[in-house]
Amino acid sequence: MADSIDSFLDQWSAAEQAGDTERLETLLTDDFAGIGPLGFTLPRQAWLGRHRSRDLSYDSFDLAEAQARVYGQAALVTARNNTRGSYQGHPIPEATRVTLVLVSDAGTWRLAAIHMSFIAGTRGAPFIPGAASRPEGQPSGGAL
Secondary structure, three states, X not given: OHHHHHHHHHHHHHHHHHOOHHHHHHHEEEXXXXXXXXXXXXXXXXXXXXXXXXXEEEEEEEEEEEEXXXXXXXXXXXXXXXXXXXXXXXXXXXXXXXEEEEEEEOOEEEEEEEEEEEOOOOOXXXXXXXXXXXXXXXXXXXXX
């Protein structure tokens, strides 16, 4: 089963990088939802629309550090998404943590949801107030 999930992730990554909406249509569930690193939600057609309009383009797109957990007909995958590209001419974050929810549809994995989060300190991530003045490992927000 891990091989089929790895294969799915490779296919999905290649389709995302290429902006291959025909392929993505077969890889996403009808009720797919994508949650971006700023909290916005894109339903399936809006997710695909970013590629159709060519507003989003990738020079590179890959998943690293992927770990999958299978629960019956569903799988939860966490990974690091490394990208280079732009949205409407503006650079996109070069690294995010992603959680992908896959479902098995007649033995074929499909992507039902993705949630992205910035990785602090990476190019494109928002500034973290007070991070530069706080010793490493010390939590923000005062005494515990």
